[in-house]
Amino acid sequence: MIQFISKIGGESLRNRDVVNEDRLSALPDDLLLRILSPLRTEDVIYTSFLSKRWRHLWKMVPNLKFDSYSFSEHVYKSLALHKAPFLKSLHLKVKHERDVGIWIGVAFALKVRQLVLSAFFMKDSFVRFPSVLCSWNDTLVFLKLKHSILLNFPSRVCLMSLRKLHLHYVMFNDEESVCNLLSGCPRLEDLIIRGSYVDVKTFTIDVPSLQRLIMEEDNLVERDGGRYMIKAPSLKYLKMSGFVGREVLLIENSPELVEAEIIDIYNIANENILVFLTSAIWFCLHLSPLE
Secondary structure (H helix, E strand, C coil), rough: CCHHHHHHHHHHHHHHHHHHHHHHCCCHHHHHHHHHCCCCHHHHHHHHHHHHHHHHHHHCCCCCEEECCCCHHHHHHHHHCCCCCCCCCCEECCCCCCHHHHHHHHHHHHCCCCEEEEEHHHHHHECCCCHHHHHCCCCCCEEEEEEEEECCCCCCEEEEECEEEECCCCCCCCCCHHHHHHHCCCCCCEEECCCCCCCCEEEEEEEECCCCEEEEECCCCCCCCCEEEEEEECCEEEEEECCCCCCCEEECCCCCCCEEEEEEECCCCCCCCCHHHHHHCEEEEEEEEEE
């Protein structure tokens, strides 16, 4: 019995030595960066205290994510000391900071590919997206803006590489801002618009390269007029839902359209909402009633 315990104890000591061995630090940088990338940036920075091996590794992580609702010293530190060849993605979730221009400007300077900005404020408060930074950019591929963000583009933007634009409950300053943004994205393929734009009566979507379009509104709120004007000859997929009391004008047919979902559309004074469906292979309709 004593011999059995001694044997197990010996095995435990050897196993403990194996556990204490730092095998993680022995991994190559590329693999460690892949492990760190999905983590919150605040947590990634803390790894610099583990050992000399980790001291500067966090500066090379290509994905930065801040979801603490307010900017902290970690934002200053991570952006200022970032050493990766380019910034793959930046996710910012803010609650109190209203001037985010400096951080987005640094991200653009770091050639950011994907930018996600979420702002959560009280009613009638918002973050102004820095339109001046959009006058020329050829690296941003994906832009997602959510909630309390005001978009004011008094002049045409130039986002040469942007392919995906997702807008969730943001506010446009005027109709000109809508046109200047969308017309400045010559390679845009994927556009999602969720929410209402109370200051925009005519929302014009004129994007020849657009292939996928999703437009959703809150079907519990009836609008007093207003309309969407869509001009997307390359469109392959379209989804529209939740429209109440709107005019929906499809200016041009979409000869390449394959799939369409038109659901929860009510009290629409419409001219040609069904014309674009002539080329669709699959579609789902729920329209009641149409005038």
